[in-house]
Amino acid sequence: MILTSPHISGHMTIKWFVYFSVRSICNSKTCNPKPQIEHQKQNIQTCSRYYLGNLQASIETYLEKTCKIHYRSFGSTATKIQRNPSYSALTSDDINHFKEILGEKNVIQDEDRLLTANVDWMRKYKGSSRLLLQPRSTEEVSQILKYCNSRCLAVVPQGGNTGLVGGSVPVFDEVIINIGSMNNIISFDKVSGILVCEAGCILENLDSFVVNQGFIMPLDLGAKGSCQIGGNVSTNAGGLRFVRYGSLHGNILGLEAVLANGTVLDMLATLRKDNTGYDLKQLFIGSEGSLGIVTKVSILTPPKLSSVNIAFLACKDYSSCQKLLLEAKRKLGEVLSAFEFLDNQSMDMVLTHLEGVRNPLPPSTYDFYVLIETMGSDESYDREKLEAFLLRSMEGGLISDGVVAQDINQASSFWHIREGIAEALMKAGAVYKYDLSLPVEKMYNLVEEMRLRLGQSAKVLGYGHLGDANLHLNISTPQYDDTVLAQIEPFVYEWTSKQRGSISAEHGLGLMKANEIHYSKSPETVNAFLTNPFVILLLGLANDHSMGELGNDHEDIFTAALIIKIH
Ligand code: MLT
Ligand code: ZN
DSSP states (O other), X not given: OBOSOOEEOOOOOOOOOOOOOOOOOOOOTTTOOOOEEEEOSSOOOOGGGGOOHHHHHHHHHHHHHHTOOOOOTTOSSSEEEEOOTTSOOOOHHXXXXXXXXXXXXXXXXXXXXXXXXXXXXXXXXXXXXXXXXXXOSHHHHHHHHHHHHHHTXXXXXXXXXXXXXXXXSOSSSOEEEEOTTOOOEEEEETTTTEEEEETTOBHHHHHHHHHHTTBOOSOOOGGGGTOBHHHHHHHTOOOTTHHHHOOHHHHEEXXXXXXTTSOEEEEOOOOSOOOSSOOTHHHHTTSTTSSOEEEEEEEEOOBXXXXXXXXXXXXXXXXXXXXXXXXXXXXTGGGEEEEEEEEHHHHHHHHHXXXXXXXXXXXXXOSEEEEEEEEESOHXXXXXXXXXXXXXXXXXXXXSEEEEOOSXXXXXXXXXXXXXXXXXXXXXXXXXXXXXXXXXXXXXXXXXXXXXXXXXXOEEEEEEEGGGTEEEEEEEESSOOHHHHHHHTTHHHHHHHHTTOBSBSSSOOHHHHGGGGGGTSOHHHHHHHHTOHHHHHHXXXXXXXXXXXXXXOHHHHHHHHHHTTTO
């Protein structure tokens, strides 16, 4: 075990996925587009079945050839949706109108650009949008939505398009509203650390900005080089610093959002305390765009601490990982800033598919690995604390081997292993991805049970944010296979439900799980939310009597909430 000179000053990350997910919105009285949803427990329908026209055909051919699209749209067993004919089709008049609002160059019809915007990062979900709009201000977003609402045109907002559950791409021919040009920092208070910025700011750029001022973003995820803060907020993204700084529900102090009818809600508070009635902004955090488009954000950033240490450790079994977590919380206490784990199969995936990655603990391989990061303000105190903890844990048999990063390059390489798993999985072929909150002591049983179920037909990986009880269960096969999927779902959701876990810890429901909410929320809870007059108003359903009818079927009602405004 190497325990020398562990001080490093930070880490770099690679990026791939973002969390910007949204459903489009339309609340015109005349429009009243009810969702056409059929439940189909066995079969999976691909979106492409519903696409019309030559453009779509050519997109599909192009994507098949160039992007290795896996035609397993929705990637889940539950939902089959059809475009609701109540929504209008785009006309040249609409396009001219958008050009008047935004100017020619922000109304994108270029096929190549649309190809990328129509497909999600996992290449599982694809739409057939023929128009992408790039607003530069809240006022422009408002004008777009007002117009789309009056014309009954479906829209889908998009940020960095790195979401993992099919929430950030069109499903049919929605107009894509890309927020990326709204990327200005509005203000930064150097005393309080409160940052106010537009929703299209890339997380990594925000981090670089605040680091220069002596602060860090409270959120860090592998996708930070391309994900945007508006998408992070809409999805309530979790990530690697959650164990230390907690959820965006605590860190977001205010936001601005535009509703379906173009109304701008200014909730952009820059105060830590504000008890003047309901905290409406909380509804938007994690609502996946179902209530409106987030356009500005006010966020509390913690001070950047000078001493950062990262240890990459091996454990002989899952029980040791658990005990190590408990010890880390007790003994590292206030300096603990990340506690991540991966199993041998995850390590193998990264070593096989990512270039330049090497085993930090050669020559052996172990069944489990843990990555611990500490952040504190006193270099020698923090180091001593970490070393004492590691030594004790090794003596107690919780750690089998380990290494502490000697410099920033080594630290980056450790993070690269953990953060690179999703990318490595994508290179290996088809991925069935599950993001679950489960009691820590039960969590890995699911991985083992899944291995037994699937036998040799698939590789089953377990990794994730152990410090937050968040398991990323990923199943890898050379290509998508309905029989494999039928073995996984609904088993994985039922298993999670039995443990009172959550079927979405941090990725959101998206299209993938819109129909599965009942595994984690009771019908009464879903009903209470969706019959709340305020929510109905926000959903733009105040004049739509469909809520009453749908209320008889709670599964449908939530699906409706997420999907009704898209099609
Ligand atoms: C991660 O923690 O690596 C991300 O949430 C992505 C994933 O689940 O694969
Ligand atoms: Zn994660």
